[in-house]
Amino acid sequence: MGNFQNITDVPGIKVGNEEDSKGYTGCTVLVMENGAVCGVDVRGSAPGTRETDLLHPLNLMEKVHGICLAGGSAYGLDAASGVMRFLEDKGVGLDVGVGVVPIVPSAVLFDLPVGDPLARPDQKMGYQAASNAAQGHFPLGNSGAGCGATVGKVAGHHRAMKGGLGSASFNLPNGLIVGAIVAVNAIGEIRYPNTGEVIAGARDDLGYIRSSLEWMLEQPEIPLTVGTNTTIAVVACNADLTKSQATKVASMAHDGLARTIYPVHTMYDGDTIFSLATGEVSASVDLIGTLAADVLAEAVIQAILNAEGIVNFPSSKDVRKSLRKGRE
Template sequence: MVERFHNITDVPGIKIGNEEDKVGYTGCTVLLIEKGAVCGVEVRGSAPGTRETDLLNPMNLVDRVHGICLAGGSAYGLDAASGVMQFLEKQGIGLDVGVGVVPIVPSAVLFDLPVGDPAARPDQKMGYQAALKAKRGRFPFGNSGAGCGATVGKVAGHHRAMKGGLGSASKVFPNGLIVGALVAVNAMGEIRIPETREVIAGARNDQGRIRSSIEWMLEQPSIPLTAGTNTTIGVVACNAKLTKSQVSKVASMAHNGLARTIYPVHTMFDGDTIFSLATGEIDASVDLIGTIAVDVLAEAVILAVKNAEGIEGFPSSKDVYES
C-alpha cells in the first residue's frame, strides 16, 4: 500500500523542506526534484519578484529543473535559492556542463517586510537548511516556511490585514495520476471559499470585522500600499508526461485556482507567480491536468489560511471567527 499525504509530496520524487525565522517572521519553502522535472511558469501579478523564470520559456534550452524556492523577504529573499543550489551541487545534482553541475532552481518571493523585523530576510543559509530538511510526507501548513510572515486582506492597508500562510493539497486517481499544489498566500485581496463565497479572511474594519474589498476600494481614491507589497506564489505538480509548452499551459490554467479563492487577484500590487512541474510517468492530457490543478491549488489556498495562526497585529481566520 502506498501512503498518501494529501499534499504535493504525493507526487513521486517531490520533497518539501521549510525553514523560518519566527522572531523576524519570514521564511522559505524549498521543493526538490532530485531526478529533475519539466517546468513551466506563469506570472500574472504586476509586481513579481522572480529568478530563472526566463529559462522556463518553451523557446529556451533547459527544460528540467531540480528545485524551486519560494521565499519571503521581497527581492532580498531571492538569495535563498543560492543556498538550495549549494545543497544540490554537493549532492552532484544539476545540469551537467562538463566541468561540474549547475542546479536549476527557479524562485519567487513575496513581500513580508512589514511583519516582524524588516531586516530579517531569507538568505543562502536559510535556503540551504530548508533544502537539507526536504523530505516526503506531512509538513506543517499555516505559519511555516514561506508562509511565516504572509498576510492577506491588505486592500485597506497593512494595519487592517489578517494572517496568511502556507498550504498544500493533492488528488490521487485510480489510474495512478497524481496532481498536487503548494502555495504561500500573501494576497492583497480577501480569501473566499469557492463553493459558498464565504469570506474567511480579509481587511478588517475598526470593530475587527471583515469588510468587503469592493467597499474599501469604492471609498478610497487609491490603495494605501506600494507596488509589490503582496503576492501569492506557488507550485502545481503532476506525474504526467508533459512537454515544456504543456506544463506552461498548466501553470496558466492553475491561476484560475487563485481567482476562485482570492478577490481581487492579480492586481498592480501583487506579483502572483505559479510554477508547474511534470515528472513524466503517466499519460494524461494537458487539459485534464490543468483542470485538476485549478482545484488542488484552490484547496491549498484555503488550507493555508485556515491553518494560519494569528500573530501580533495580524489575527488569523480562526481568531476572527472565534471572537
C-alpha cells in the same frame, strides 16, 4: 478522486521549510533530485523572480532540480543560491563536464512589514530548507514562505489578517496525482470557492471582515506601495508533459487563485505559479490543468485555515472566535 495530504504525494518531489519565527520570514524549497519538467506563468504586475526566462518553452532547459519560494521581497531571491549549493554538494544538477549546475527557479513575496524588516531569507536559510526537504507530512500555516504572509491588505496593513502556507493533492484511479503548494500573501480577501464565504480579509474597526470591493470604492487609492503582496505557488503532477504543456498547466492553475482570492493579479501583486511534471503517467493537458486549478484552490484554503495569528495580524480562527464571543 481521492484527497491526499500535500504536494509530496507526487512522486519525485520533496519539500523542506525553514523560517525565522522572530523576524517572521522564511522559505519553502521543493527538491527534485531526478529533475522535473517545469513551466511558469506570472500574472501579478509586481513579481520578484529568478530563472523564469529559462522556463520559456522556446528556451533550451527542459528540467529543473529545485524551486525556492521565499519571503523577504527581492532580498529573498538570495535563498535560491543556498538551494543551489545544497544540490551541488549532492551532485544534483545539469552536468556541464566540469561539475553540475543545479537549476533552481525562485519567486518571492513581500513580508518586510511583518516582524523585523531586516530579517530576510538568505543563502543559509535556503540551504537549510533544502536540507530539510523530504516526502510526507510537513507543517502548513506559519511555516516556510508562509511565516510572514498576510492577506486582506486592500485597506492597509493595519487591517490585514494572517496568511500562510498551504498544500493539497488529488489522485485519480488511473494513477494520476496532482498537487499544489502555495504561500498566500494577497492584497485581497480569501473566499471558499464553492460558497463564496469570506474567511479572511480586511477588518473594520469592530473586527468584522468587509468586502475588498467596498474598501476600494470608499478610498481614492489602495494605501500600499506596489509589490507589497504576492501569492506564489507550485502545482505538480506525475504526468509526462513537455515544457509547453507544463506552461499551459501553470496558466490554467491561476483559475484556482481567482476562485479563492478577491481581487487577484493586481498592480500590487506579483502572483506567480510554477508547474512541475515528473513524467510517469499519460494524461491530457486539459485534465491536468483543470485539476491543478481545483487543488490550488484547496491549498489556498488550507493555508488560511492552518495559519496562526501573530502580533497585529489575527488568523481566520482568531477572528471567527472573537466574533462568536461578541454575539454571545
